[in-house]
Amino acid sequence: MTDRNPRNRAPQRRPDRVRRVAYQVIRQVTAEGGYANLALNKALREARLGGRDAAFCTELVHGTLRWQGTYDAFLARSVSRALEDLDPELLDLLRLGSHQLLNMRVDSYAAVSEMVTLTRSELGQKRTGLVNAVLRKISQRTLDQWIAAVAPPLDEDRLGHLAIANAHPRWVIEAFDRALEGSGLEELLVADNEPPRVTLVARPGLADVDELVAAGATPARWSPYGAVLDAGGDPGRIAAVAGGRAGVQDEGSQLVAIALASAKVDGDDTNWLDLCAGPGGKSALLASLMQDGQLTAVEPLKHRAELVRQNLRAAPGNHKVLVGDGTKPTWPAGSFDRVLADVPCSGLGALRRRPEARWRRTPEDVEELRPLQEALLDSAVTSVRPGGVVAYVTCTPHPDETRAVVDAVLARRDDAVLEDARPLFPGVPDLGEGPDVQLWPHLHGTDAMYLALIRRS
Template sequence: MSDVLWLATQVMTRVTRDQAYANLALDEVLRQHPDHRRSVAEVTELVYGTCRLMGTHDRVIEAASRRRLTDLQPQVVDLLRLTSHRMLAMRTPNHVAAQQAVDQARTRIHPKVAGLVNAVSRRISERSLDEWVQTLSNGLDSIDALALRTHHPRWIAESYRDLLGDEAEAALLANNLPAQPVLVVRPGLMRLDDLPGDDITPTRWSPFGFTSRQRPADIAAVRDGRAGVQDEGSQLVATALATAVDATGPWLDLCAGPGGKAALLVGLARRRHTWLLANEVAPHRADLVAQGTRAYPDGVQVICADGRAPAWLPDEFAAVMADVPCSGLGALRRRPDARWRKDTADVAGLTGLQLDLAHMGADSLAGGGVMAYVTCSPDRRETTDVIDALLAERDDLDLLDAPAVLQAVAGGATSGEALPDVSVPGHPLVAQLWPHRHGTDAMFLALLRRRSA
């Protein structure tokens, strides 16, 4: 475990000093130390867990050290964060975690900081995580206490509380549980029945989804592009768009990268004897779209263009997927460090772009065509506020009943189960998925049909 702590400290340094994403930093460190590949699971658990609870660990460290974090060396802070997580949230015995932290401080940072690390580690070990949260909650208002209890910044806790009331705590705690890989078969390339039956479990609501005991990279259908990794929520919103479309004509994925929804939509479009134009503004993400749709012999064209200045004519498409850039607050369980590197200004800075893209998606629709406005965020500013603004500025769009369409999609799955409540208070025609209710990312869906001239 001393090797694990050393590797994890290097990853945390890249995350906190260089603002690297945790998954990319982890891959980089493990590539540099191939002799430690056997430690991947342990390092991943330690790094991801520490990143999720980083704000709480920072509060604990400040209380235990009686200093501000800015008064400590950055490397010492990262080491103490990992040590705090090992003591408070993992199975590591406190005396082992403390001793390994001291050894690391002495040999990897500087002998003079070993005493400080020892003292702070010992103080951290005097309480459990629940006891630290209770102690640190004294004097906080209800939102700050909720944020601390669930290990989120205040502004995210406030956003969830606004949407869910007392249910917000369950939703926030669900963000702390690692998401299990969900896979999808590509329609027209294979069916669920084509997969080995003893290793495959169909998803509850998506007719194309499944889970497997194998790693995705070990599944032949994933390697050759007939299947892929895709959250069930993303599968549901893409299938809902295809279900809602009754006009004829080509389909458009306005912001297609990295390509999961596009790959599913290609197969569904081909069933309707039409094709998909997959657009992405970033060249490297456009390459990912092309890679994800490579197994289809036809039915898709990938281009690289700004969706606000399109490379296509208006009034052309029977279906438009507008999965717009967003804060990603609905996928925090997949991105352990994301909650601490974003703030409320990041959301506010995206809403203008989201509305512009929604307008362009609507302009691209032919009469009778349907657009899916999708975000992987439950925040009102990125969801219902954008839809309200779009409808206030146009008179050619009608909201469809997205909850009803999602229920129809779920009815076509193997289980035939009804979806738990997807409603949004005050907006009965749009839908919101949640990790704690549905086991999916927190995907928002609005379906809009353009009136025929």
Template sequence: MADRRRSVDPARMVAFEVLKAVRVDDAYTNLALPGLLRRYGLSGRDAAFATELASGTIRWQGAYDAILAACIDRPLAKVEAKVLDALRLGCHQLLGMRVAAHAAISTTVDLVRDRVSAGAAGFANAVLRKVSQQDLAAWVVQVAPGDLAVAWSHPAWVVEELRLALGDDAQLPALLAADNEAPRVTLVARPGRATREELPGEPTPFSPYGVTLAGGDPGQVPAVAEGRAGVQDEGSQLVAVAAAGASVEGSDTRWLDLCAGPGGKAALLAALAAQRGASLVASERQPHRAGLVRRSLTGADGVAGVVTADGTAPPYRAAAFDRVLVDAPCTGLGALRRRPEARWRRRPQDLAELVVLQRRLLDSALDLTRPGGIVLYATCSPVLAETREVVEAVLAERADVALEPLDLTVPDAAGPLPGTVQLWPHRHGTDAMFLALLRRA
């Protein structure tokens, strides 16, 4: 057995193990990958291949399952899970990567033989030979003509929510295509601790603190290794920039990040606060995420403390803060580029629970803000129930709150309410962040 396992390509084995971890342990692709790459000793091109094979397979799972269903004489639910994982990996090599058909098929067959059985390997060989007879576009026309959900591998309900949020059917294919593009790594220089000029890469167009890496391991960048800079999507950077940039009346020394985990926005906010003589309280309900926040803030100035607390019942005095950020838990449908498994985990019923939580968090944040102070409400989702409808509901219930326009110089980013901002991956190259600025009257 040991000799046969050594014959299996390590990069493909890593991808196979990632799919298993996502399926069995509810792991996140981007968190499962680094440890497996280290375990199998992969770096450089081999690591990049394993990363694209795992992430791309999960992104395109919906389309590949539709194709496999047309090539298998029984329901996919009857196929052993490990075999189905391997078949999906084979599909991505055949239909989504520049891998020769004979190599894609033979390496997948080797993988199934090693991990399952010789009989299952024969089955995989027959199925993948059928798959290899057409390219992806031809298969989609055959199995689901005109179906955007299959063509772009999104659940149908997600496609509909994104269509409603976008408000422009003509741009919908571009958005869905952008969701399937692997995002480039973006770094943030934390002001007062690092400068953008010392980071390698191309300056981001909208955030004054970001650069986009051409490639390589961000952990090897000295400023990142030392905690003076970090990996952070430009959209997330803009949330912190907006929260820090809004004007407040009077004192401006007490800042709060109400949902701070895992800590990227808190680290940028703390750096901005320190430059202005203010301090940030970072609050996070889940203990393990609060630990990540503490790690992100290690060595940073402008930090009043990290508190493990429920944002809907916070242990702070009313009207205690000058500005509050609410980066609310959400469906995450704006970050499908970097969280490929999210599209298959979320369900329509998740929305109802999340919206209740989002309203409670925003209401709590407003109670914690003094008159004249501001609250920046943000979600990594463009879904209208989580954006426009949450803000409208809170405004309808409170006479002491006003919605104010955000001053972000980002083109073509008008949100679903006047003055709000909605970023998009296909327009701005960022996650689909929503931002709304509310002032306590």
């Protein structure tokens, strides 16, 4: 049979493979609640993307998710209907296109053309006209011009302006401003938007920094066991990491574990507890730092407890991993010489690594976590013996999850005191007035880890 409409049968242009992978990862994160790092790593492996393609895909995913709220403010000025009336899959396409136009060195014509092709492939021909029109509007201004057009004036609403200009929800900026006491907020927000470097830890007695340096890393600034992969790459290719003698761990996480292990205790020092251990990075470092004795690692979820076991597989000694609730100890009070309480938190200190978290978390999350944080710290203090120490640790600088929790627990007890933790961070500058320690991305190049050192009296 003769084709009566041959002009309608022209082959359609295929979408760019890298952009398609990036879009599908973004959909997993926004629609299914996935985690960007896990979804992206899996997608890169399955699509066999490496080198420049992998780097481009990573920036498409992380950048789009990181700047999501800011792009939504721009798109609201460029779409004739409310954003909540757009189909979520269409909105994600517009965000992905906006990132290429405003924050990447992609030619505007190429970016719009590629996104129209991707729209046709993923959502059908009917959506292409809207995508083309909206992205052309976005392309008519630079990022700075869009910020000037949309954000409130800096001198009238400083925090509102910074929220748009630096892609953070206002409530997060308000919490950071409280924690910083008005100094360094803009520098922190800029640092939060910088992709973090891959940081490794050489677990003492199992590997050393020289081995990691020989594999292409450079020594970290503060941790004597840390090294940084400046050029990125797959840390799993390093023999020490593959064998569990080293691991991937932010330098801030290393520093708080080292601080706990360095604190002075009187008497025996052979029984340590990691009360909230999963996935086990700090457990592995603590176990390696022990001279003798046993580390007990507690984790309520079975699959995360298995991750702890994997992280401890190379550590010397007979360490225990328990599946259980840290707020309901199965051991006698005063059983341990040192206790790490790295409690569940909002994770606002690791926004560099988790680009989706800033838009996923809410003020209600902080409020809901507070009772658990207090219960875990109270359990930690009860679990340590007189003369022993507890490190209360969070990966958030939010004041309601840090000092407020410590103050609330210690106010109810007369058998514990807060000690100055700053001497346990030798050589690390800008540690504030103490006695607790707050690390910062813009000051220390680490996640915003918090530590309070508490001694059982």
